Amino acid sequence: METGPATALAGIDSRSFRVWLQTTEERKNIEEGRAYYNDPSPVPPPEKHTPSSLLQCHRKLVYRKENAPAESEMAHGILWVGSRFEEDVVLPYLRDTVADDGLFVTNSLYVDFELKSESGDLTVKGSTDPVVVDADGTPVLPTEVKTKSSLEYLDEPNEHHKAQLHAYMVGLSEKYDVNVKRGCLIYGGRDAFDLKVFDVEFDEAFWQSTVVEWASDHTAYRLDSELPPADSRFAWECDFCDYRERCGKGEIKCQDSASHGLLPEFEEYPRQPLLEYLDAHDAKLTPTLAQRYPNLCEKYEVYDWSCNQCGTRIEWESSHLSGDGDRLCPTCADDDRLVVLSDPDLKEQTANGAR
Structure with a gap:
């Protein structure tokens, strides 16, 4: 049997790569005792929220949570870069920079807390990004790490990232019986491989009137089985949405479709x-x-x-x-x-x- 460049190239293409990537991920989940990750995502209760979803488009999240068919592949590349940037760059950087005078850096902590709202009791569950802690493991400064294509025009933190960091501060304060009132948002630029850091102080008015109110509204939509309006808080969401056609903002004749x-x-x-x-x-x-x-x-x-x-x-x-x-x-x-x-x-x- 002849072998050579043509033989090697025959199996190298986008389709085989997608199959290899998916198979590798499924095998890893099984080997690490997380075979359930290979199953379809369960539909979460209307009262449950994750820090990363806060302030995003209500309709997009309803489609996603109820397993509507996505119209594009998940952004695996961006997610992978973000994960590697956090784990291989930011985490060691923080440990080398702030690990002094009794401070340490843990890669993540879990938050799980309840909120009182007009739609009833809500829950927020999720894992943080790296957290600066003291010698007892008590959180001192939570962080949120994000990557962007460029940091050139970034002058302030994105509002939904700020909301996510606020959820960490609330959750960690409750879990450890401390008063976490400051966090930092760390942005990494994928072009110049640089950093921008924003010191974020807890804002009670922003938390209650913007974040909690958003969560209450989202829960109400789902409890009432009501399709939320197609008006995202952030204009850019529509440009990158996995449900543009279903929502009615694409090219086909479709509008206000159910999940x-x-x-x-x-x-x-x-x-x-x-x-x-x-x-x-x-x-x-x-x-x-x-x-x-x-x-x-x-x-x-x-x-x-x-x-x-x-x-x-x-x-x-x-x-x-x-x-x-x-x-x-x-x-x-x-x-x-x-x-x-x-x-x-x-x-x-x-x-x-x-x-």
Whole structure:
């Protein structure tokens, strides 16, 4: 058998890399006793919040928490860079810089506390970034570490990062029975590999009137099963949102869609987010996606094509093709009408989506 550059290159491509990355992550979770990480994310209770989600778009978070199908791959690259920057750069930097006079740096602490709000009792749970502690392990200064493409125009901390740091201060104060009133936000620039640090003092008015009120509103939306309005607090969120099409801010004709169901005729769902959605909801593929991912049809059922004119349902593999490659309704064709079949709409999928 001949070997050489062509043989080596044959298996090196984006698809094999994605498969390798996913398989490696799943194996690691199993080996570390966290096989449940490989399962679809459970839907959290409406009262539960995480520090990192505070002040983000209500609608985006409802879609994410209820396992709506994401329209883009997770930003693994940015997440990986951020993790490596925190663990390999910032953590040792802090230990070498502040580890003096009885101070130490721990890589993270867990917070779990309750809030009183107009929507009832809320909980906030999550892990901090590095925390400066004293010799007894009592927190002195929590940090939040973020990376950005550039720090050139960063003159103040982002509001949602400030909210996240406030949650750490509240949670650590309660857990350790201390009064943590200062934290620092550390931003790393991915271009020049530099730092900007912001000293953040706890602001009770900001915490109550902005953060707690936001959390109360978000819980109310979910308790009432109400789709939040499509108006994010931060304009940039829409540009990078995984649910632009579903929300109605993309290119297809869609508006105010619920969390469940695959967008009809939408072909851009990446494979991994699609699999996560199918497993989370025990759902079926649309015919459009069955054509794009035919190998998935061995595991998942597929909806029939639908005719919006006469209501005919046709098995996804057995419809007639027009000269342009469109799949035509045979019932309408018998009446000398050319009607293109379509995927079932979201309402039909929600009503009949389970196997």
